[in-house]
Amino acid sequence: MLWVIAIMVMLTVVAAAGALALSNMVSAARADVSGSATLQIVEPDPQQRAAQAEAAQGVLAADRAVAGFRAVPEEEIAELLEPWLGTGENSEAVPLPAIIDVEMRSGVQNADYERLETALQEVAPDARIDAQSEWLAPVLSALSALKWMAFALIALLASVSAAAVWLASRNALGGNRATVEIVHLLGGSDDQIARIFQRSILIDAAVGGLLGFVAGILIISSLAAQFAALQSGMVAGGSLSAIDWLSIALVPLFAVGIAVYTARMTVLSSLRKSL
Amino acid sequence: MAAQIPLQNDSDFRSTGPSETEIVHFDNVGLRYGTDREVLSNISFTLFSSRFYFLTGASGAGKTSLLKLLYLAQRPSRGGIRMFGRDVITLPRDKLPAFRRRMGVVFQDFRLVDHLSAFDNVALPLRVSGVREADLREPVSDMLEWVGLAHRAEARPATLSGGEQQRVAIARAVIGRPEILIADEPTGNVDPEMAVKLMRLFEALNRLGTTVVVATHDVHLLRKVPESLIMRLSKGMLADPTGALRYPPRREGIRGAAG
Ligand SMILES: Nc1ncnc2c1ncn2[C@@H]1O[C@H](COP(=O)(O)OP(=O)(O)OP(=O)(O)O)[C@@H](O)[C@H]1O
Numbered sequence: 001m002l003w004v005i006a007i008m009v010m011l012t013v014v015a016a017a018g019a020l021a022l023s024n025m026v027s028a029a030r031a032d033v034s035g036s037a038t039l040q041i042v043e044p045d046p047q048q049r050a051a052q053a054e055a056a057q058g059v060l061a062a063d064r065a066v067a068g069f070r071a072v073p074e075e076e077i078a079e080l081l082e083p084w085l086g087t088g089e090n091s092e093a094v095p096l097p098a099i100i101d102v103e104m105r106s107g108v109q110n111a112d113y114e115r116l117e118t119a120l121q122e123v124a125p126d127a128r129i130d131a132q133s134e135w136l137a138p139v140l141s142a143l144s145a146l147k148w149m150a151f152a153l154i155a156l157l158a159s160v161s162a163a164a165v166w167l168a169s170r171n172a173l174g175g176n177r178a179t180v181e182i183v184h185l186l187g188g189s190d191d192q193i194a195r196i197f198q199r200s201i202l203i204d205a206a207v208g209g210l211l212g213f214v215a216g217i218l219i220i221s222s223l224a225a226q227f228a229a230l231q232s233g234m235v236a237g238g239s240l241s242a243i244d245w246l247s248i249a250l251v252p253l254f255a256v257g258i259a260v261y262t263a264r265m266t267v268l269s270s271l272r273k274s275l
Numbered sequence: 276m277a278a279q280i281p282l283q284n285d286s287d288f289r290s291t292g293p294s295e296t297e298i299v300h301f302d303n304v305g306l307r308y309g310t311d312r313e314v315l316s317n318i319s320f321t322l323f324s325s326r327f328y329f330l331t332g333a334s335g336a337g338k339t340s341l342l343k344l345l346y347l348a349q350r351p352s353r354g355g356i357r358m359f360g361r362d363v364i365t366l367p368r369d370k371l372p373a374f375r376r377r378m379g380v381v382f383q384d385f386r387l388v389d390h391l392s393a394f395d396n397v398a399l400p401l402r403v404s405g406v407r408e409a410d411l412r413e414p415v416s417d418m419l420e421w422v423g424l425a426h427r428a429e430a431r432p433a434t435l436s437g438g439e440q441q442r443v444a445i446a447r448a449v450i451g452r453p454e455i456l457i458a459d460e461p462t463g464n465v466d467p468e469m470a471v472k473l474m475r476l477f478e479a480l481n482r483l484g485t486t487v488v489v490a491t492h493d494v495h496l497l498r499k500v501p502e503s504l505i506m507r508l509s510k511g512m513l514a515d516p517t518g519a520l521r522y523p524p525r526r527e528g529i530r531g532a533a534g
């Protein structure tokens with residue numbers, strides 16, 4: 001009884017934390033990329049490139065869908081590409097593209113990109129603008145599917161836990177049928193008898209719930225420590241908020257509630273069969 | 276064995292003359308289990324307050340079945356039952372516990388709670404009635420002492436002998452000073468000396484005003500209580516050898532039969 005509750009609470013706590021972290025991660029990633037776009041001008045002639053970049057910035061400054069932009073300095077681009085191109089001296093040999101990070105206004109539409117593209121085409125024929133969300137879209141939708149799977153999993157796990165707790169407290173009472181009958185014959189009222197068992201199940205369930213909760217939290221924090229070691233920006237977006245922690249803390253309380261309710265209903269229904 | 280019987284109130288009901296208050300009335304009661312034939316048929320009798328009744332009959336005659344009706348563990352298939360002046364057949368379920376608390380029952384199979392000590396088993400009726408812990412230690416200890424089990428107070432039923440379990444069951448039945456004591460073969464597992472001692476306890480309770488009903492097929496036991504009235508069950512029907520069931524009852528009964 002105690003261990004069934006402990007194990008079910010532990011599993012549910014870990015699953016809930018995982019699902020919530022994943023869900024936070026997806027929302028953070030989506031918020032991060034949805035408003036961002038990158039403008040590239042691939043043109044070998046530096047003069048031409050600079051001129052097109054200049055003109056493109058003029059278009060961006062005039063467009064109503066653009067919130068802001070920043071031309072990425074050449075050194076930064078060189079740094080970015082260093083792993084592929086090697087350092088410095090032959091930078092002349094491989095022409096770098098001009099890159100402008102563009103921040104779009106929220107609620108940006110595909111039509112905005114199309115309009116922006118045609119406007120750019122006129123002044124900077126070599127410019128290409130890509131919304132980051134476009135190429136991150138498959139990743140995001142995969143993450144999102146994963147998130148929903150995690151939620152479905154915890155819904156499943158929660159109902160299995162509830163059923164396990166229900167069965168465990170029924171079993172715990174099965175062994176006490178004789179006691180129920182005796183106290184009944186000695187003049188105990190239904191409510192009195194139910195309260196005796198609620199109390200004993202409450203103690204078991206509370207201890208089990210606490211053990212499971214502590215074990216679950218230990219697992220979560222060791223996982224969190226391992227993910228934090230990855231130092232990836234995306235994992236950082238997966239940290240849990242106070243409300244998330246609160247809902248995780250509700251798991252053992254919920255388990256105890258089910259156990260006590262089951263104890264009461266089981267005793268009352270078995271008593272109602274007697275005179 | 277003439278130790279002080281541990282019952283507080285020592286006022287002697289008998290000295291005020293026999294009270295003729297009806298405590299139980301069965302009216303043409305029949306009982307069948309499932310769809311079988313009736314194990315009890317046409318049972319009619321009245322029990323009066325402060326009397327001592329024996330219920331005898333061969334094994335299988337229906338003694339336990341009749342007592343079950345009496346201690347409200349079973350509803351009759353037909354007929355009427357009145358207890359403490361109320362019709363218990365039509366009484367709603369939630370009113371019955373209060374009636375059960377006015378009775379003490381010694382079950383044929385003891386029905387001790389396995390996981391409670393002898394002490395806690397005996398204390399159970401008092402706890403059910405809401406007696407405070409501080410107020411129940413002494414009476415429970417006294418009662419255990421009287422049935423000779425003070426040294427086994429902390430023992431679980433499983434570690435007690437049959438006779439010891441029976442004495443715990445009896446202590447539990449009388450601890451609450453019930454208005455009616457219902458005992459099913461209460462001396463089945465004890466030696467004759469203990470049997471007599473237990474009958475003394477029942478008599479003492481009876482003198483304090485408790486109506487006593489003892490089911491037994493031990494005829495020797497009947498002789499130990501000269502004032503008793505006898506009901507006899509035979510194949511589910513009630514015979515009335517001593518006129519116990521008539522009103523007013525004849526009192527001589529088996530007096531003098533003891534040798
Ligand atoms: N729960 C039950 N279901 C079906 N039949 C029962 C049940 N209890 C008792 N009986 C039957 O009812 C009849 C009377 O049984 P009861 O236990 O009342 O006899 P008794 O006089 O107490 O016998 P004993 O002296 O052996 O205790 C028996 O034939 C028995 O088989």
Ligand SMILES: [Mg+2]
Nearest residue numbers: 338339383459
């Ligand atoms: Mg019997």
